[in-house]
Amino acid sequence: MPMNRYADMEDKLRILEDLNMMYIRQIALSLQDSNIQKKIDHEIRMRDGACKLLAACSQRDQALEASKSLLTCNIRIMAYMSELQRMKEAQVMQRVALRSSDAGPTDDRLPCKGKVAISDLRIPLMWKDTEYFKNKGELHRCAVFCLLQVGAEIHDTDMVIVDRTLTDICFDNTIVFSEASPGFELRVEMYSCCSEEDYSTGSTSRKLASKLSSSLGRSAGKKLRVAMDPGACSPISNGGGATLLLPLPTVVGPKYHLLAHTTLSLSHVQDSFRTHDLSISGNEECSHWVPLYGNVCCRLAAQPHCMTQQMMSGCLKVKFGGDPQSWTNVYGVLKGTNLFCYHRQEDVEANIEPAFTISINKKTRIRASEKDRHNKAQSICISNHYGGEEVTHTLSADSREDTHRWMEAFWQQFYDMSQWKQCCDDLMKIELPSPRKPTLVTSKQGSLYHEMVIDTSDDISTVTDILARRMEELELRSQLGTSPPWMSLFEESPGCPRTHNRLPHSPLRCPRPGLLSSEASLTSDSDSPCSTSPCSRYSGWAEPLSLSSPSSHFRPRTLSLDAKLSTLRGRGYGGVLQCSCQPPSSSSLAPIPAQCVPQATLSCSSSTSSNSSSEGSHSPELSDGTPFSRPSSARQSLRNLRAKLDPRNWLQSQV
Amino acid sequence: MSFIPGQPVTAVVLHFQLSCALQQRIEICKLRQGEHLILGFSIGGGIDQDPGQNPFSEDKSDKGIYVTRVTPGGPAEVAGLMMGDKVMQVNGWDMTMVTHDQARKRLTKKNEDIVRLLVTRKSLEQAVRHSMM
Numbered sequence: 001m002p003m004n005r006y007a008d009m010e011d012k013l014r015i016l017e018d019l020n021m022m023y024i025r026q027i028a029l030s031l032q033d034s035n036i037q038k039k040i041d042h043e044i045r046m047r048d049g050a051c052k053l054l055a056a057c058s059q060r061d062q063a064l065e066a067s068k069s070l071l072t073c074n075i076r077i078m079a080y081m082s083e084l085q086r087m088k089e090a091q092v093m094q095r096v097a098l099r100s101s102d103a104g105p106t107d108d109r110l111p112c113k114g115k116v117a118i119s120d121l122r123i124p125l126m127w128k129d130t131e132y133f134k135n136k137g138e139l140h141r142c143a144v145f146c147l148l149q150v151g152a153e154i155h156d157t158d159m160v161i162v163d164r165t166l167t168d169i170c171f172d173n174t175i176v177f178s179e180a181s182p183g184f185e186l187r188v189e190m191y192s193c194c195s196e197e198d199y200s201t202g203s204t205s206r207k208l209a210s211k212l213s214s215s216l217g218r219s220a221g222k223k224l225r226v227a228m229d230p231g232a233c234s235p236i237s238n239g240g241g242a243t244l245l246l247p248l249p250t251v252v253g254p255k256y257h258l259l260a261h262t263t264l265s266l267s268h269v270q271d272s273f274r275t276h277d278l279s280i281s282g283n284e285e286c287s288h289w290v291p292l293y294g295n296v297c298c299r300l301a302a303q304p305h306c307m308t309q310q311m312m313s314g315c316l317k318v319k320f321g322g323d324p325q326s327w328t329n330v331y332g333v334l335k336g337t338n339l340f341c342y343h344r345q346e347d348v349e350a351n352i353e354p355a356f357t358i359s360i361n362k363k364t365r366i367r368a369s370e371k372d373r374h375n376k377a378q379s380i381c382i383s384n385h386y387g388g389e390e391v392t393h394t395l396s397a398d399s400r401e402d403t404h405r406w407m408e409a410f411w412q413q414f415y416d417m418s419q420w421k422q423c424c425d426d427l428m429k430i431e432l433p434s435p436r437k438p439t440l441v442t443s444k445q446g447s448l449y450h451e452m453v454i455d456t457s458d459d460i461s462t463v464t465d466i467l468a469r470r471m472e473e474l475e476l477r478s479q480l481g482t483s484p485p486w487m488s489l490f491e492e493s494p495g496c497p498r499t500h501n502r503l504p505h506s507p508l509r510c511p512r513p514g515l516l517s518s519e520a521s522l523t524s525d526s527d528s529p530c531s532t533s534p535c536s537r538y539s540g541w542a543e544p545l546s547l548s549s550p551s552s553h554f555r556p557r558t559l560s561l562d563a564k565l566s567t568l569r570g571r572g573y574g575g576v577l578q579c580s581c582q583p584p585s586s587s588s589l590a591p592i593p594a595q596c597v598p599q600a601t602l603s604c605s606s607s608t609s610s611n612s613s614s615e616g617s618h619s620p621e622l623s624d625g626t627p628f629s630r631p632s633s634a635r636q637s638l639r640n641l642r643a644k645l646d647p648r649n650w651l652q653s654q655v
Numbered sequence: 656m657s658f659i660p661g662q663p664v665t666a667v668v669l670h671f672q673l674s675c676a677l678q679q680r681i682e683i684c685k686l687r688q689g690e691h692l693i694l695g696f697s698i699g700g701g702i703d704q705d706p707g708q709n710p711f712s713e714d715k716s717d718k719g720i721y722v723t724r725v726t727p728g729g730p731a732e733v734a735g736l737m738m739g740d741k742v743m744q745v746n747g748w749d750m751t752m753v754t755h756d757q758a759r760k761r762l763t764k765k766n767e768d769i770v771r772l773l774v775t776r777k778s779l780e781q782a783v784r785h786s787m788m
Binding site for chain 2: 165167650651652653654655
């Protein structure tokens with residue numbers, strides 16, 4: 001019975017949606033603005049694609065990405081629709097004003113638009129000490145991303161998986177809004193979704209859900225039930241009230257919820273990093289909770305067009321000071337806080353230095369002088385203070401209209417500078433992101449790590465095959481506009497495998513505990529004959545880095561290796577294996593001497609496989625030279641379980 | 656090893672010896688490899704790590720930084736650093752209350768060619784004992 005009602009509801013909602021779309025199209029048509037209509041259509045197509053992907057995919061992180069695309073599309077559609085309605089309203093108001101007798105206010109001067117860029121978003125987290133070590137073996141992870149909105153333009157950042165080992169959430173994207181007015185409001189919203197690994201989302205029935213919940217343990221089961229609950233599956237999870245405007249079929253899958261938001265404006269613009277407060281919605285009880293410190297750091301820069309573009313140019317005659325005879329013919333270009341005077345117009349394109357430069361800034365005074373004995377036309381006087389001294393330039397254009405236009409340009413420039421305030425002091429740098437910036441990202445994202453299934457043949461070519469297949473799989477994802485960051489590795493040319501440049505850090509890049517340390521570790525593989533030891537080297541957390549040269553040296557962990565490792569670990573202690581580096585243990589270590597760098601626990605066992613002096617073999621023999629205690633079998637089984645669920649037990653770094 | 660009356664006293668003496676720790680000052684000259692300076696050892700631990708899994712610590716709630724591995728022939732081994740040492744200070748910086756990444760950073764400062772460590776080492780007896788178990 002409830003299912004029938006659902007189907008009915010869905011039909012009704014679909015009809016409503018169709019009506020909505022018709023209404024929207026009417027508005028767009030009447031506005032003669034096909035631009036927004038096209039954008040809405042595009043987003044709807046993307047949304048359908050995301051829904052289909054969400055329904056079809058089985059992997060958790062694919063689902064997370066698809067759900068993120070879905071949410072972004074929804075919000076974009078709503079923004080475009082609101083924009084359309086606003087434009088329609090404005091048009092109607094204008095018509096009303098024209099028809100009525102009293103004229104509205106005359107056109108005020110409009111400030112120029114500008115580029116606003118936000119980059120290096122960093123959100124510090126505040127994990128409680130107990131958080132680190134409770135629920136051992138069950139690493140509570142959340143998927144987090146940000147949406148940035150100026151007007152109807154919405155950009156999303158990449159998705160980051162957050163867990164206890166992360167101290168800050170960093171988004172590497174630089175997001176540029178090209179046409180922002182000085183009164184812009186940049187809304188930053190942070191969405192999160194819990195990403196438990198223990199269960200898969202699917203349309204399981206309630207009965208099964210409750211069965212699962214009883215078998216999974218209370219906390220995990222509770223979370224599962226919450227996720228399954230159709231009541232929680234609101235079509236719009238961003239808290240927007242316009243449910244009817246945009247109805248959706250209930251989508252099963254990971255749901256993002258709004259976790260925090262803040263609004264930035266012109267007063268927050270600065271040419272350096274600043275910290276802003278976040279308003280947090282949600283508390284510890286929510287499944288999507290991430291302990292935020294309450295701040296967000298970012299660099300918000302703005303480049304008004306008056307600073308970057310030529311606002312006015314033309315031929316001028318310039319006179320210095322009061323000297324009546326020294327008129328110079330120049331070609332003037334008004335850009336930013338300067339009026340550049342070139343000898344000839346061609347010099348501008350040729351990038352030749354201007355003859356001289358007159359600064360036009362907040363302190364400049366410009367006035368038109370009426371009478372001039374030599375010139376019938378008006379001339380413009382520009383006064384500046386250069387170091388205590390007042391310097392006056394007099395400009396004269398060829399005709400009255402030109403002079404008028406120059407005056408107008410100057411007034412506009414002053415007005416822009418007064419509107420954009422601190423952005424006009426100096427030109428702020430905005431780095432445009434290249435389309436697919438190859439960021440070297442750590443394996444925290446997890447997907448490649450867990451999805452690699454390699455047979456025990458340990459053949460490196462198998463690895464590259466699998467990676468190539470993954471790449472093809474991800475074509476679909478890249479069509480949706482997202483692709484996991486490690487994809488970019490395949491665009492890098494495999495250089496020397498051992499020299500890894502440090503990531504281009506911003507000064508406030510978050511410290512990623514233990515993971516980036518492996519960068520340093522990679523380079524310490526100095527004198528090892530890398531080419532002869534294909535199976536020994538594995539730098540645990542840096543494996544995406546290492547995959548950039550998948551040829552020989554690094555091997556990601558394998559699932560079959562997992563099983564062997566867990567038994568291995570049982571024999572060792574808490575996940576730290578050192579034995580391979582005990583030289584006396586076996587002479588067969590000689591070909592792969594201690595230059596091997598076991599980064600994490602896992603690498604050690606691959607080194608131990610090389611201990612047995614057969615490179616293909618995988619036998620995890622820790623026979624001799626194991627310097628560590630073997631705990632009792634009860635603890636062993638506990639440790640096995642722990643190892644299976646959370647391989648990253650105790651970080652080690654090579655220095 | 657508990658004291659059983661009637662047993663030779665040497666057992667007790669051994670036990671007593673085992674509980675003292677040595678403090679060592681170790682000066683490591685970094686080795687340049689390519690564009691990096693390396694020390695030749697690995698560390699584990701930190702206030703953001705799980706201390707229960709540290710194989711070297713006596714007290715399993717000790718969140719200090721321990722040397723987990725020393726590269727044979729590397730600068731650390733040459734300087735006398737040993738596996739299992741607990742790093743107390745690096746060039747005057749405290750290492751007993753740092754996160755794992757902070758510790759790593761203090762050791763890998765690019766403008767420092769020499770690091771002076773203050774380490775604590777369990778006495779030789781216990782190290783041997785530990786390795787035999």
